[in-house]
Amino acid sequence: MKLRRNSNLATFLTALLIIVFACPLSAGADDKGPNEKLLTAIRDSDAVAARALLSLPSGGADANARDEDGMTALMYAAMYAAAAESNDLEFVRALLASGAAINVKAKDGETALKLAGRKGRTELVRLLEKAGAKE
Secondary structure, eight states: OHHHHHHHHHHHHHHHHHHHHHSOSSOSTTOOOHHHHHHHHHHTTOHHHHHHHHHOSSSOOOTTOBOTTOOBHHHHHHHTOHHHHTTOTHHHHHHHHTTOOSSOOOTTSOOHHHHHHHTTOHHHHHHHHHTTOOO
């Protein structure tokens, strides 16, 4: 048990260092806030960075982060995340555990459930329905 806890801590600290050193220190047009970094991590299938951003005690990412089109982190997971493709749904579970709203609609009316269904991600569809997704 102690070894696993230390392993989890090492993984978290590694991810935190990646995030810290990947962030520019000076303010500028290229700076991204934690919510934008979360969406980018999901789009790029970087589950380690996304989990680290969600788990930061203060200043971390919001599980309900949206892009300019109203797409949420769950919608990004339904569209892009390799975790959904490999049936490793732990990342999506982490979003849900972090309070991600499941029945939110983007500006175009899309939901995470609709996107997962359209992409043929049956395991993700089942998980979202079990978590309460309605459409």
